[in-house]
Amino acid sequence: MDAKVSMKNILVTGGLGFIGTSLVPKLQSLYGAEIRILDNLSNPSGDLQASDGIEIVESDVRDFSAVREAVRGVDAVVHLAAHTRVIDSIEDPHLNFDINTVGTFNVLEAMRQEGVPSLVNASTGGAILGEVPPPINEEIAAKPASPYGASKLAAEGYCWAYAQSYGLKAASLRFSNIYGPHSRQKSSVVAAFIKAIRDDGAVTVYGDGTQTRDYLFVEDLTDGILNAIQSGATGTYQLGFGKPTSVNTLIDIIRDITGAQYSVTYKPARVGEILHTYCDISKARTGIRYDPTTELAEGVIKTWDWFAASRDG
């Protein structure tokens, strides 16, 4: 696709995290981009360091002047930094609001003041929409079930408003459940299960395991992010694989492909977690030529192998 946005200098907030660690090398290898990462080091993958072409600014998205300095001179921003856990947002909604909503506002306002034209904002599907019959799409009215979902919805609102008011290109990409390499610091389900199987020979499921999610391999997601930047998209796009998988099926898949033996304990479902979700990805397919290809079993093998080979594996 023809680039409508220059990819020379890119700021990635939260770029040291799970998704950033897969995205940054791709931005370098495919576009020769110079990368600046703004990250407060609260939850880094540990796999990405400053090097030729990667500058790391240790700072916080809540600090407006630091954000303004970081956006200066870049062509586009990928905003990944966030307070990412539903459960933590229920425990501390104020902190979640400050990081996710105020932090995103700071990024937008800094971009406006510095004349940076293009933003890709990491958002979420299920947590914003709440419990609705799947597949979810971009037209469904939002009813967030947690402060995390509400903070991301508010951030999307500011992205849209800044696009309308100031002509920024701002795409909010609603990620489904992302899994893959560089997720050792994550508590999301695939990473949590792999770590629990290896460390304890036992996994804990919250709920009865029939709850469904749309699991998307991180490399498919980062391809989608690149397409969104390149195409200068504005608006909201669901990025998932487009298929529901129950937690119990995921457990069977991991057992089948790894041959690992482990026990499964069921505990009560957690507040704020929705039961069933998967995405209709047709808008992203058309709008940003998004085309995820990694089946769950294939992605889980790659993730399992990465954990086995990684330094704390």
Ligand SMILES: NC(=O)c1ccc[n+]([C@@H]2O[C@H](COP(=O)([O-])OP(=O)(O)OC[C@H]3O[C@@H](n4cnc5c(N)ncnc54)[C@H](O)[C@@H]3O)[C@@H](O)[C@H]2O)c1
């Ligand atoms: N991983 C998923 O399944 C998933 C699903 C939906 C949405 N998302 C969104 O994608 C984005 C990236 O997620 P991830 O899985 O890579 O998370 P992550 O926790 O691995 O990475 C987030 C990064 O942001 C940094 N950070 C946190 N708070 C910060 C702050 N106040 N200032 C600066 N840096 C800060 C952390 O140190 C970390 O490096 C987040 O916005 C998240 O909400 C992720």
